[in-house]
Amino acid sequence: MEASGKPLDYDRMSIISRASTAVSKLPKRDFQEMKSFANPPVAVKDVLLASMLLLGHRESETNWQMIKTCLGKTGKESIPERVAALNVEKMPEENLKKAKDILAKYDLNGIANVSQALKELYIWASAVTDD
Structure with a gap:
């Protein structure tokens, strides 16, 4: 704990919380x-794949058709x-690492040029995978 009495990862959790709120x-x-x-830009597919991994899906089950199904759920x-209900502390380490590797190919400016929703998911996923 820091001298302020807050957990060391308080700032990270605050960033994740704000990013989750933006997605919601x-x-x-x-x-x-x-x-x-029908055939998404690679950035769309990759950011959504990383998001699905962070939400607990296995990479082997995550394809564009499955992602489209998830996008349509209410x-x-x-x-x-x-995203809002996710417990980051219980996320499989393998999924975190794979998502981080996927996101490392992109930057916020490039993603923002594709889609506002994708930008918010990218910010959230990046916050979750940030060490």
Whole structure:
């Protein structure tokens, strides 16, 4: 613990919390837009793959069709709700590492040029995978 009495990772958890809130506030149409891609740009597919890994999916089960299904879910099964409910401390280390490797190929400016929703997911996923 720091002298302030806060856990050492308080800042990281605060960043993840703010990023989760930003994802949860995205309009459903933003997810529908990404879902509409028959053949998504590589950045879209990669950021969504990293997000699915962080949400607990195995890489072997994660393909574009499965991602599209997740993008269309509503309520507690929706990506924003799952992001908000995620317990980062219980995430498999293998998924964290793989997601971090995927995200390392991109930067925020490049992702922001593709989609606002993708930008918010990228910020969230980057915060979760940040050491």
